[in-house]
Amino acid sequence: xxxxxxxxxxxxxxxxxxxxxxxxxxGAPPPADKRISFDSGRVLEFxxxxxxxxxVRELAPTVGVWxxxxxxxxxxxxxxxxxxxxxSFVDMSGRTRRFDDALYDTYTDGIIVLHRGRIVYxxxxxxxxxxLPHACHSVTKSYAGTLTAAFVHEGVLDDRKTIPxxxxxxxxxxxxxxxxxxxxxxxxxxxxTEDYVDEHSGVAAYLRACGxxxxxxxxxxxxxxxxxxxxxxxxxxxxxxxxxxxxNTEVMAWVMARVTGRSFAQLLHERIWAPLGCEEDxxxxxxxxxxxxxxxxxxxxxxxxxxFGELMRREGDWQGKQIIPAxxxxxxxxxxxxAKFPYAGLAGYSYRGMWWVSHNELxxxxxxxxxxxxxxxxxxxxxVVARFASHPVATGAAHNPITLPQMLSLxxxxxx
Amino acid sequence: xxxxxxxxxxxxxxxxxxxxxxxxxxGAPPPADKRISFDSGRVLEFxxxxxxxxxVRELAPTVGVWxxxxxxxxxxxxxxxxxxxxxSFVDMSGRTRRFDDALYDTYTDGIIVLHRGRIVYxxxxxxxxxxLPHACHSVTKSYAGTLTAAFVHEGVLDDRKTIPxxxxxxxxxxxxxxxxxxxxxxxxxxxxTEDYVDEHSGVAAYLRACGxxxxxxxxxxxxxxxxxxxxxxxxxxxxxxxxxxxxNTEVMAWVMARVTGRSFAQLLHERIWAPLGCEEDxxxxxxxxxxxxxxxxxxxxxxxxxxFGELMRREGDWQGKQIIPAxxxxxxxxxxxxAKFPYAGLAGYSYRGMWWVSHNELxxxxxxxxxxxxxxxxxxxxxVVARFASHPVATGAAHNPITLPQMLSLxxxxxx
Numbered sequence: 001x002x003x004x005x006x007x008x009x010x011x012x013x014x015x016x017x018x019x020x021x022x023x024x025x026x027g028a029p030p031p032a033d034k035r036i037s038f039d040s041g042r043v044l045e046f047x048x049x050x051x052x053x054x055x056v057r058e059l060a061p062t063v064g065v066w067x068x069x070x071x072x073x074x075x076x077x078x079x080x081x082x083x084x085x086x087x088s089f090v091d092m093s094g095r096t097r098r099f100d101d102a103l104y105d106t107y108t109d110g111i112i113v114l115h116r117g118r119i120v121y122x123x124x125x126x127x128x129x130x131x132l133p134h135a136c137h138s139v140t141k142s143y144a145g146t147l148t149a150a151f152v153h154e155g156v157l158d159d160r161k162t163i164p165x166x167x168x169x170x171x172x173x174x175x176x177x178x179x180x181x182x183x184x185x186x187x188x189x190x191x192x193t194e195d196y197v198d199e200h201s202g203v204a205a206y207l208r209a210c211g212x213x214x215x216x217x218x219x220x221x222x223x224x225x226x227x228x229x230x231x232x233x234x235x236x237x238x239x240x241x242x243x244x245x246x247x248n249t250e251v252m253a254w255v256m257a258r259v260t261g262r263s264f265a266q267l268l269h270e271r272i273w274a275p276l277g278c279e280e281d282x283x284x285x286x287x288x289x290x291x292x293x294x295x296x297x298x299x300x301x302x303x304x305x306x307x308f309g310e311l312m313r314r315e316g317d318w319q320g321k322q323i324i325p326a327x328x329x330x331x332x333x334x335x336x337x338x339a340k341f342p343y344a345g346l347a348g349y350s351y352r353g354m355w356w357v358s359h360n361e362l363x364x365x366x367x368x369x370x371x372x373x374x375x376x377x378x379x380x381x382x383x384v385v386a387r388f389a390s391h392p393v394a395t396g397a398a399h400n401p402i403t404l405p406q407m408l409s410l411x412x413x414x415x416x
Numbered sequence: 417x418x419x420x421x422x423x424x425x426x427x428x429x430x431x432x433x434x435x436x437x438x439x440x441x442x443g444a445p446p447p448a449d450k451r452i453s454f455d456s457g458r459v460l461e462f463x464x465x466x467x468x469x470x471x472v473r474e475l476a477p478t479v480g481v482w483x484x485x486x487x488x489x490x491x492x493x494x495x496x497x498x499x500x501x502x503x504s505f506v507d508m509s510g511r512t513r514r515f516d517d518a519l520y521d522t523y524t525d526g527i528i529v530l531h532r533g534r535i536v537y538x539x540x541x542x543x544x545x546x547x548l549p550h551a552c553h554s555v556t557k558s559y560a561g562t563l564t565a566a567f568v569h570e571g572v573l574d575d576r577k578t579i580p581x582x583x584x585x586x587x588x589x590x591x592x593x594x595x596x597x598x599x600x601x602x603x604x605x606x607x608x609t610e611d612y613v614d615e616h617s618g619v620a621a622y623l624r625a626c627g628x629x630x631x632x633x634x635x636x637x638x639x640x641x642x643x644x645x646x647x648x649x650x651x652x653x654x655x656x657x658x659x660x661x662x663x664n665t666e667v668m669a670w671v672m673a674r675v676t677g678r679s680f681a682q683l684l685h686e687r688i689w690a691p692l693g694c695e696e697d698x699x700x701x702x703x704x705x706x707x708x709x710x711x712x713x714x715x716x717x718x719x720x721x722x723x724f725g726e727l728m729r730r731e732g733d734w735q736g737k738q739i740i741p742a743x744x745x746x747x748x749x750x751x752x753x754x755a756k757f758p759y760a761g762l763a764g765y766s767y768r769g770m771w772w773v774s775h776n777e778l779x780x781x782x783x784x785x786x787x788x789x790x791x792x793x794x795x796x797x798x799x800v801v802a803r804f805a806s807h808p809v810a811t812g813a814a815h816n817p818i819t820l821p822q823m824l825s826l827x828x829x830x831x832x
Contacts, residue, residue: 028670028673028674028679028707029640029641029642029707030706035705036706037706039627055479057473057479057480058477058478058479061474061475062474063471063473064473064548071487131482225445226444226445258444263444286474288451288454289445289446289451289453290451290474291444
């Protein structure tokens, strides 16, 4: 059995950790040592995660994102699998890899490549199927950021206002003097850490409050998302440095829900799923008060994620209809201030409106989620790649050295 | 505000308990006194139930029943609402009621009437919408019973075998000497009570084991459905009297899952949802081991429930394709032995294969679920009625005196 090492630990490799082979949740009932349940608290533990991310709704309460009645929009196929799988590229450590091997090396659950709007490559691994929604994790943020920017464009929201203008509940919190724009761009100073491994981190407390991590016996902390957010204090200044923290997205989405009177799932349905002609319903995790988790709670089918990428590539136009204002998509592509971007692992990038912007030769911008979720939009290659994965390591550090050159080489190939 | 009395208690009536008016789960976040959450343990408490039954997935883990790619099958419309709403009938207490008033009096969330396969009446109330799956409760049993009977017909299952032939785990339990047929027909003697109000009842223990009722602090009972079922002991004899108990359905469905290697949701997809061309995905509640609750865990859209009724009315034929063996549907219509049927509230009925059989002038047979769920198939009137409701009282005793004459008068009207 193959293994790979990350941070000094050995993990089964992409092939050896195939969840079908490992037998998770098979049988009636599944054997005790092959069960995955929310109560066990280890649903994101490798290699269970290879099953969990395709079955989120079986582990927690969710709300549907209805696709509407329009029927799926056509995604024509122009298969080029043989050429794409045979591509080779040099990863950041100087090693030459084949495209198809790299899919296993990044623990890919599914990947779809669109070129000029047509599917040139589509493949599923493990337990993922084309109709099955997979966890988007923080790719969710880019959906939420795009909706928020559209409301700013329409004048429904004013991104120069500070958060308490919309949410008086947050007056005494870190966001008391943060503008909506700063929140949308993650330019806030928060006493909160986004560390998925540390049980004492801000993100762990946030997920416990939302009921999305098991609570210890005797837990007496915040009971819901909206109880938790007011407890986050300021640390440092707003406006100076990108500091990626999921709670900013939750605050932004809370503003949107408060002002529009629509839930995140309703807005996704009305503004994206139905007009785009998505082919499957998506869904969003909810907290114990029914608040929907815009920081990372969306699950979608791979093709529907691809459709969203294609919409952004076309600057909001979908078959002649302007679904998202062109300026919103254009602003994402233009990006934020690279001088305020501190993450060395994504050198040269900036962050804008809940998107990661590469400023590379393809003008690529990305939605990214933990454990390898990726929507890579490369306008200059007329390419969109949607990838779901279940990588053992949450952060991108483990897969970026493969993923980024892989996407760039694919874009160069398709650009011709 | 209007009220109605059941069992000496006053309840808001159907109009006054409209969940939109009462404001459940509205706002970001909903006010504390307007929240409904699983942890509160009161999701089926009236009037919260009027919201809950249209939002089950937001309260608990569920697995999807995929509709497939075929697109929805046509349900033509031949609207006859004015005539139907104006119908009047005499209920069992001798009171004359109008059809449309009776919808409120039975706390209807949605109703669809098919005549000769066409929609002649369709209406939604409160928070239910046509695309939104609603709790089917024990209507689920009739789906499961029909699938099981089809497997018996195909020789995959032998209904003369005793349960331990398929499930050795149940050798020492009540089902140790029960045949699959006896289980399918609820002809078992079990030390288990189906009382939804009593916290010490068998059904309460079953739901706690499945994680579908909150567990008290320090709970050390069975952790899953399949841990619970072996603890049910025999009481009395098998084969003598219909004794309606949800655990029989769970045993039946467990046999089906074990033998076919397919989960209940997969079987519903493959055998019903996809071939029928259902228009929305359904879903099924799951227990902590991922077992799917065939005793009452299905949620479906109203039209898709109507399609299933129409399939049974046509004896398994759907647009020229035999989806369920004709003999399975015919056997349901023929029914069981009325001499073994003990329920005075449904005088003249029998029970067969997880269906309630009226033996009335319309040859009607019914799928029934707590709080007013109903699928009423009346072959001699070429009529199918699917109704979702959220009645304050779980058992049919409170609404049968209205529902049964209402359905009969509607059938007589459509028969002409």
